[in-house]
Amino acid sequence: MPYEKTSAVAVPQLPLENLGDVASMMLQAMQESPAPMMLTNATGDILRVNTAFEQATGYAFAELAGRNPSLLKSGLQGTGFYRSMWSQLRRTGRWQGEIWNRRKDGRLFQEHLSIIALRGTEGNPDYYLGTYAAQAPRGASRDRSRDGATDATTGLPSRQAFAGAADRLCGRHGVVHVLALDIDGFTELNELHGLESGDAVLRQMALRCTEVAAANGRAAVVARVGPDEFAIALAGCRTRGGEEIDAVQPFAARLYARMAMPFDLGSGQSLHVSVSVGLASLVRGCGTATEALLHASVARQQAVPGLPTLQRYEDQDGQRRMAIALREAVRLEQITLAYQPKVALATGRLAGVEALARWVLPDGTAVPPSEFIPLAERRGLIGALGDSVMDTALAQIRAWCDDGLPAPVVAVNFSALQFQRENPTQRLALAMDRHGVPAGLLELELTESLLIGDIDVVMQSLRTFRDLGVTLSIDDFGTGYSSLAYLRRFPIQYLKIDRQFVSAMASDTSACEIVRLIVEMAHRLNLRCIAEGIETVAQLELLKAMGCDEGQGFLLARPMPPLAMDEVLAGRLPWAHLFDGEAAATQPVRAGEAHGTVVERRSVSCATD
Secondary structure, eight states, rough: OOOOOOGOOOOOSGGGGGGOOOHHHHHHHHHHHHSSSSETTTTTEEEEOOOOHHHHHHHOHHHTTTOOOGGGOOSSSEEEEEEEEHHHHHSSSSSEEEEEEETTTEEEEEEEEEEEEEEEETTTTEEEEEESSHHHHHHHHOOOOOOOSBBBBTOOOOOHHHHHHHHHHHHHSSEEEEEEEEETTHHHHHHHHHHHHHHHHHHHHHHHHHHHHHHOOOOEEEEETTTEEEEEEEOOOSSSHHHHHHHHHHHHHHHHHHHTTTTEETTTTEEEOOOOEEEEEEETOOHHHHHHHHHHHHHHHHHTTTTOOEEEEOOOHHHHHHHHHHHHHHHHOOOEEEEEEEETTTTTTTTEEEEEEEOTTTTTOEEEEHHHHHHHOOOHHHHHHHHHHHHHHHHHHHHHHTTTTTOOOOOEEEEEEHHHHSHHHHHHHHHHHHHHHOGGEEEEEGGGGGGGGGGHHHHHHHHHHHTTEEEEEEEESSSSSSOHHHHSSOOOOEEEOOOOOOOHHOOOOOHHHHHHHHHHHHHHOOEEEEEOOSSSSSHHHHHHTTTTOOOOOOTTTOBBBBBHHHHTTTTTOGGGGTTTTOOSSSSBBBTTTTOOOOOBBBBOOSOOO
């Protein structure tokens, strides 16, 4: 409503301690009010909050004085919401409505907020007074919080409230992407650490989901829809083909990166957890948010625990057809390999390559590994696919040797399911003998999930691989089931730092610190570190300064076919300019030259016994 001068409260622009008796009584009334209240100056700096406000938010006044109320923002309401609020305040001197805020402990809460401008003698707004109420006045909002609409533990909307909000979001934007996120092993987490720790993880998970959604810049709804399941509805735009999934992939990557950070359990304890995420898209007029959430949950259940890949909902017929096509592609040897160089960061020399599976359909469509590898694991094809990849990699090593090129150590991903097959060491030994490739030219990249089985059995199997002479590394270290006790006992030589940490180093001090600690820990355990996903010079320089041994990523070299790799082996290094001319093309790199380990890398002859 418009400001009327006769009803204004005149407050001179003086320090609050020097106000007159009337203003002092107003401040006393504010302090003793049972409703949470906040007083700011004209620029929005907090001058006073009352005891009820401190109790409601968990913040003491000393933590708020002089700061902007934006520190309470939940991230659930976009910049347009706040622009509209301030526009009305400046125009009429009043605003009221429902607002989502965040307590100090990270929990979200919805309240009804009334703001009035307190004008000075010249009629200008010198102060703003905000009063919160847990329930909106009758008729103030049809969307006010209802019983059961908010989760008590996290402060997020409930499943029912999410469905309604997501349907409305779809009505406004035409397309909504619904992501279902589940905490892997949450029941075991509660059993091992207690329910209070479980609740702490839930609250931090809610906060992280909200922060990622808010930073995305598009309208979103975040909710807790199950004991250990969260949902995010992300506004999109209707596009052709698969472009809508491409639009949400970067969001999912940021979500996984945020979840990879340790969760604080209190008392100096922290914990890493992994999440599984499923996606379903909802188009206006073609279903409901409830159905989309169900489909996203189905997709999430098909995800491989610990593998940070977004699983999209597909009907069973589609999955079956894709599995048949993959089986046929493996049989016809249509799975090809690209090779991404690994670079010794101290010298710029070539330290090895990673073999990466590629599948191109007959019509020329490339199927991402993040789709067909989980499909192979779910459909029991990972053994045949893994054998095909290994066979192709060994054949290529032999071809480089026969061509007189200095064959690099080739790293091949070896899944937990492959590892658990009968006689995996014997299978590998026979394949190497068939191609005439020495074990010293092969590296197996193992996932951390492999380390959670029967430790004695895993230990014995790893020793047989080491006795065979192959190099062993732990892939995506820090995102799964890391255990320092196991690392000390397992006969591995390399830790591969996950790209989620590397990509966040330049902007996130905690991610940078995690990478530094992994490098230092690895060297203390006589292990070497490989950083993947290096995409910027800043990341490269940070890793070099930390003493990280090797790296790979688009900044250094993209995955390339064998013919292009021949050029690299011949000495034409695409990353040489990043190392001030220090790179020496084909000189052997000793894995222990910097930190005293005894393993040699690339100093292996192509000859076999």
